[in-house]
Amino acid sequence: MATECDRALDANGLEISIALAQSGANGYFCIGCGRELVAHIGLVNQPHFKHHPRYSVQDNRCTYSTETHRHQLAKSILQRLARVKVPSVYQYALAGWQRHQLQATRFVEAHEVLIERNIYEDQHGRVRWERSSERPFDDQEGTRELLVRPDVLFLNAEKKPVLLIELCATHAVNEAKLMKIRRLGIDTIEIYIPKTFTPEDIEGLFTSTQHTSWLYNREQFTTPIATTQPAPGAGSQLPAGNEGGLSEQPESYRCRALWLGAAIRGIRKSLGAADFAVATEAHRAVTAELGEQLRDRSEQAAGVARLQLADIEAEYQRDAAALAAEEAALEQWIRAKEEQLVRVGSYLKERVARAKAEWSRDNQTTEAELHAAELQLSIERAGRAAERIRLDREANALGAEEAELSRAEANLERQAASVRSRAKEQQHTLDGIRAAAAAIDQEIGDVAARKNQLRQIKEQPHQRQPDSEN
Known part of the structure; x- marks a missing residue:
């Protein structure tokens, strides 16, 4: 099956999200192998890039x-x-699920950051880690106990691991690895990386704790769980989510079995050593010697403590005397300030009384002026009302006159239209008469011409007759 992903490179070599791509083979290439990709953007399946x-x-x-x-x-x-x-890191009481804070939210800084390094416990129970990331993940026939390879390892200035980081893109840490991490005793967090996060969003994960949880915190594991209700104000109700708590992954039977197996292997290492008896005897001798030294140092410490206590008591007496002198001076300063405040209060009371008297006089004058102004305003309003009534009447009269003129104008318009209609009819009749007269004139002309022809015809025989007689 071809690999599907939601990010690719465009034709310019820049990274692009499937959310900004156009469906089809539009010049997208795989970030891993550089081959051409096709953007599949539909309505059924999740949008994704797929190899051609x-x-x-x-x-x-x-x-x-x-x-x-x-x-x-x-x-x-x-x-x-x-x-x-x-x-944050919290510890919870069994009664009422109250909690109190062990560590506040903070930044952990690394002197050196290593990526995917083997970290394990050697045969002597010491935690070791490898400098090279090329070393195989191999416990070397049981000589490397609790072998894990975290995604990121934070080292301090002394080159000691202070924090392991697991990055969760799809799969969370399994129970076997979780048991090994807790046995190693190194603070470990898990950061979930949502699928839709851009590079900027991923960088923001490391400045926020919204997607971060503890897999192991040494202080939380080593702090006894309170079995009684904490004092008022010392705790709060169990918060929503898993802030400050460890991973929500439960400790299953297999996890506990692996834990006990690791503990048994450690005991067997000690019991199986050839020099275990010699070591035990040497341990007893060293313990006795240390006990003597401890008693001597305890007596010396007690003497030093008594001397220090005397010095502290003397210093306390000096501090108490200085404090008493400061209290007396402070009391005198307070009395002086109180007297000053009394004088200032008396002065302010007098000023307030004078201001009230002036305000009362001004208020009376202002009320009279306001009454006169209201009366004048009422008169002006009455005059404006009468003027408005008169203007309304004139407007009504003008409206009636305008309506009458409109009716007269309409009548005149109708009469003009009738006159124009009659004039057109008369013009039409006159045109007919003129045409008839022209026709009659034409006929009269034709008759006259015919008469002339007939007259000429009649005259021609009379002219021919004399000639024949001659």
């Missing part, structure tokens, strides 16, 4: 995934920042 179908039959398929990318990116950011914010 022409690569799906090849044997050397790409194993890159977005989870791997986010995992590597988070480790590189942590190595650059060399600091991470860890949650």
Whole structure:
């Protein structure tokens, strides 16, 4: 099956999210192998990039995934920042599930940051870690107990591990690894990296504790659990979520069995040693000698403590005398300030009384002026009302006159239209008469012409007759 992911490289070599891509083969390439990708953006499946179908039959398929990318990116950011914010740590009482804070939220800073290094407990019970990340993950036939490889390892200035960090992109820490981490006794946190987070969001994870939880905290594990209700104000109700608590993963039967197995192996190491009896005798001798030294040092410490106590009592007496003198001076200063405040209070009372008297006089004058102004305003309002009534009447009269003029104008318009209609009819009749007259004139002309022709015809025989007689 081809690998699916939600991030790719565009044609310019810049990283792009599937949320900003266009569906299809539009110049997207795999961050892992550099081959062409196709953006699948539909309505059913989750949008994702997938290798082009022409690569799906090849044997050397790409194993890159977005989870791997986010995992590597988070480790590189942590190595650059060399600091991470860890949650608060609380201890809870059995009665009422009350809690009290052991450690506040804080930043843990590293002198050196190592990525994926083997860390284990050697045959003598000492915690060791490897400098090289190329060493195989091998317990070397049981000589490396509690072998784990955290994602990130924080070292302090003395080159000692102070914090292990597990980055969770898909799978959380299993119970076997969790047991080993707790047996190693090194503070360990787990940071969940959501799938949709951008590089900027991932960097923000290390300055917030919203997605961070404790897998192991040494102080919390070594602090006894209170069996009684804490004093008022010393605790609060159990908070929502898992802030300040350890991982919510329960300690199963297998986890406890692995824990007991590790403890038994440690006991067997000690009992199986050839020089165990000699070591035991030497331990007793050293214990006796240390007891003598401890008693001598206790007596010396008691004498030093008595001398220090005397010095402290003398210093306390001096401090008490100085404090009494300061209290007397402070009491005198307070009395002086009280007298000053009394004088200031008397002065302010007088000022307030005078101000009240002046305000009363001004208020009376102002009320008279206000009454006169209100009367004048009433008169002006009455005049304006009468003027408004008169203007309304004139407006009504003008409206009636305008309506009458409108009616007269309408009548005149109708009469004009009737006159224009009659004029058109008369013009039409006149045009007909003129046409008839023209026709009559034409006929008269034709008749006159015909008469002339007939006259000429009549005259022609009379002219011919004399000639024939001649």
